[in-house]
Structure formats: structure tokens, C-alpha cells
Amino acid sequence: MQLRYAFRLYPEPGQRSALGRAFGCARVVFNDAVRARQDAHAANLPYPKAA
Structure with missing residues (x-):
């Protein structure tokens, strides 16, 4: 049996900027x-x- 979840996040402005920085850093590492x-x-x- 497979389960599927659907949800949305509504971050506060401070959380939104922190998430943006985290995903931005991850994108830079991936592109490198x-x-x-x-x-x-x-x-x-x-x-x-990988090491």
C-alpha cells in the first residue's frame, strides 16, 4: 500500500528568507x-x- 500526502507550507517572512538561503546554497553546491x-x-x- 502506498500513501500519499498533500500539504502546503505558509512560512513566515523570516522562515521564507531562511528557506531561500538554504535552497540557494544547495543549488550552488549541486551546480558545482x-x-x-x-x-x-x-x-x-x-x-x-563523493568524498
Whole structure:
């Protein structure tokens, strides 16, 4: 049996800015990781490890 939940969040202004900073930082880290893989692929090098 699968359960599905649907809910909405209505953060306060301070929480909204904190969430924006957290997701912005996560997006920067993800984009850096994608760029590192693309650079390694273009240079025919092995992909970087998670560590």
C-alpha cells in the first residue's frame, strides 16, 4: 500500500528568507558538482568521487 500526502507550507517572512538561503546554497553546491562532472568528462578523466 502506498500513501500519499498533500500539504502546503505558509512560512513566515523570516522562515521564507531562511528557506531561500538554504535552497540557494544547495543549488550552488549541486551546480558545482554538475560542472565538475562535465569538466572531467570533457577532459576524459574519471568522475570525481563523493568524498
